[in-house]
Amino acid sequence: MHEFSIASGLIEKLLDFAEKNPDKKLVEVRVAIGEFTQIEEEQLRFCYESIISEMPIAGSTLTIEAVLGKVACPHCSYSGPPKYWEGVISGTPIATLECPRCGKAARASEGEECAIRSVRYTQPNEITELTR
Amino acid sequence: MAQQGAVQVTLEASPDEIYDIELEHSLLEANGKLAVENRTLLDKHGITAIDFMGAIGSGKTTLITKLVEKLKDQIGVAVFNGDATTSNDADAIAAQNVPVVQIATINGCHLDANLVGKGLRKIELENLKMIFIENIGNLICPAEFPLGSKARVVVVSVTEGPWMVRKHPHMFLGAQVVVINKIDLAEAMEVSVEQLINDVHALKPDIKVIPTSCKRGAGLDEVTETLLAI
Numbered sequence: 469m470h471e472f473s474i475a476s477g478l479i480e481k482l483l484d485f486a487e488k489n490p491d492k493k494l495v496e497v498r499v500a501i502g503e504f505t506q507i508e509e510e511q512l513r514f515c516y517e518s519i520i521s522e523m524p525i526a527g528s529t530l531t532i533e534a535v536l537g538k539v540a541c542p543h544c545s546y547s548g549p550p551k552y553w554e555g556v557i558s559g560t561p562i563a564t565l566e567c568p569r570c571g572k573a574a575r576a577s578e579g580e581e582c583a584i585r586s587v588r589y590t591q592p593n594e595i596t597e598l599t600r
Numbered sequence: 601m602a603q604q605g606a607v608q609v610t611l612e613a614s615p616d617e618i619y620d621i622e623l624e625h626s627l628l629e630a631n632g633k634l635a636v637e638n639r640t641l642l643d644k645h646g647i648t649a650i651d652f653m654g655a656i657g658s659g660k661t662t663l664i665t666k667l668v669e670k671l672k673d674q675i676g677v678a679v680f681n682g683d684a685t686t687s688n689d690a691d692a693i694a695a696q697n698v699p700v701v702q703i704a705t706i707n708g709c710h711l712d713a714n715l716v717g718k719g720l721r722k723i724e725l726e727n728l729k730m731i732f733i734e735n736i737g738n739l740i741c742p743a744e745f746p747l748g749s750k751a752r753v754v755v756v757s758v759t760e761g762p763w764m765v766r767k768h769p770h771m772f773l774g775a776q777v778v779v780i781n782k783i784d785l786a787e788a789m790e791v792s793v794e795q796l797i798n799d800v801h802a803l804k805p806d807i808k809v810i811p812t813s814c815k816r817g818a819g820l821d822e823v824t825e826t827l828l829a830i
């Protein structure tokens with residue numbers, strides 16, 4: 469359950485945002501998760517919702533954007549989508565670090581991130597009326 | 601500016617008044633930064649740290665114990681032992697008279713760079729050349745948390761069945777060396793060591809794979825040479 473550690477880091481950052489912007493109410497946070505990470509979306513969402521239930525950011529939603537992996541090959545200069553290992557036991561194709569062009573070892577150039585992309589908030593308007 | 605007698609009215613925003621702001625922030629960055637700090641400290645002292653990951657019972661402790669036996673008279677060696685609760689493993693290694701840091705994560709499922717950093721501040725780093733870090737027995741969580749080691753080793757054993765590599769691909773993508781342990785039991789387990797090696801190479805062609813039997817001693821020289829060359 470490393471999703472709990474990751475959710476805690478995310479929430480810490482959002483509480484920091486909420487504290488610095490007391491006039492804004494957080495509605496949604498968008499997080500990008502790369503294909504080369506091993507972070508489970510449903511578990512991350514569950515951890516997020518469980519932790520925030522009693523916090524100033526309660527009620528906000530977590531939106532997860534899956535980022536496809538890309539590899540770069542130092543041997544043949546290939547750059548692009550990884551080679552997928554099909555038909556493995558899990559049923560889901562696995563992104564590998566084998567260069568799809570020359571078969572040697574490539575490195576991941578995209579798809580290793582787990583990052584906040586943006587937050588959405590409402591800003592209740594403050595209107596000051598003068599009465600006599 | 602509000603004047604005396606002013607009444608402040610706060611209006612709730614309607615749903616179309618939602619604002620977006622970009623807020624690029626990596627959630628793995630905090631651990632990543634500490635891992636870099638650990639690495640800088642280790643480099644300053646000329647120490648190579650190696651992180652061992654693998655399932656419970658794969659043979660991580662036995663492998664590290666044998667490596668310590670082989671190396672302790674040649675170079676300064678220390679061991680960091682990640683264990684959820686007990687100190688059984690740490691005690692076994694400490695019996696060899698090398699510095700051992702027990703890192704109890706209680707219910708944590710992985711070591712992180714912060715815990716390893718604290719450990720590094722607890723021991724005398726002078727005269728050390730190598731630190732073996734034994735991660736928690738878990739093939740999923742540690743993958744996301746670099747510790748500052750120079751290389752990551754995954755230990756799998758044939759007793760875990762034929763599909764360990766396919767079931768936990770991410771652990772191998774981030775490793776430099778794979779040890780396939782308990783090969784003396786491969787026949788009884790009806791597990792093909794060759795298939796496991798092929799699976800690892802299908803994920804990452806340049807990874808070094810070493811079949812071993814840590815109990816019987818097979819393959820240990822090659823592991824030692826490989827780690828000394830890192």
